[in-house]
Amino acid sequence: MKIEHMVLGAVATNCYLVINEKTKEAIVVDPADRADVILRKAAEKDVTLRAIFLTHGHGDHILAVPELREKAGIPVYACRAEEALLQDPKQNLTSMLFGKPLSLKADILADDGEELNVGGMRFRLLFTPGHTPGGCCYYNEEDGVLFSGDTLFAGSVGRTDFPGGSMKTLMRSLAEKILCLPDSVRVYPGHQEDTTIGEERLCNPYFREY
Numbered sequence: 022m023k024i025e026h027m028v029l030g031a032v033a034t035n036c037y038l039v040i041n042e043k044t045k046e047a048i049v050v051d052p053a054d055r056a057d058v059i060l061r062k063a064a065e066k067d068v069t070l071r072a073i074f075l076t077h078g079h080g081d082h083i084l085a086v087p088e089l090r091e092k093a094g095i096p097v098y099a100c101r102a103e104e105a106l107l108q109d110p111k112q113n114l115t116s117m118l119f120g121k122p123l124s125l126k127a128d129i130l131a132d133d134g135e136e137l138n139v140g141g142m143r144f145r146l147l148f149t150p151g152h153t154p155g156g157c158c159y160y161n162e163e164d165g166v167l168f169s170g171d172t173l174f175a176g177s178v179g180r181t182d183f184p185g186g187s188m189k190t191l192m193r194s195l196a197e198k199i200l201c202l203p204d205s206v207r208v209y210p211g212h213q214e215d216t217t218i219g220e221e222r223l224c225n226p227y228f229r230e231y
């Protein structure tokens with residue numbers, strides 16, 4: 022698995038192109054903005070796009086979804102618990118913060134622990150509410166890779182002051198679903214640089230009590 026990183030949109034969101042190097046298939050994680058840039062990157066890497074994975078429904082992670090879904094003809098995956106937020110421009114902040122009201126319907130709504138086999142790559146959806154009611158992470162065990170969205174950052178965690186957010190719920194998600202992963206797992210968050218589970222377990226100030 023090879024991961025190409027793009028920083029897109031008004032608040033510098035990480036969008037990842039996750040490539041199966043054997044089959045030249047790829048998944049886009051959080052198409053934040055600029056479908057043209059994402060499509061150009063896919064063409065440059067000579068890969069066929071198979072799916073869009075959303076870690077959550079906030080506007081800064083989804084603005085390129087409609088155009089990318091249509092042009093590439095690929096399905097959108099999200100956590101079932103995020104369905105309402107995706108459809109509501111108020112809750113997903115697209116009307117308030119981004120001035121582009123967007124109501125999205127995912128093609129595939131997955132549940133906690135569900136295995137997703139896409140483009141010859143296997144991911145487990147980890148339901149990690151707290152930043153949003155239906156936020157999730159995508160975990161690939163073979164390569165030890167986690168896409169953590171705005172649940173976990175290098176040295177921090179997601180904010181919980183948006184509609185449906187809860188710090189208590191977020192900390193429970195992190196304790197039960199994320200901190201139990203192996204130290205070596207590389208974490209690719211929704212903003213800023215990547216990290217590892219081990220590094221965060223040791224250094225992240227939010228995990229002192231764990």
Ligand SMILES: [Zn+2]
Pocket residue numbers: 077079152171
């Ligand atoms: Zn967010």
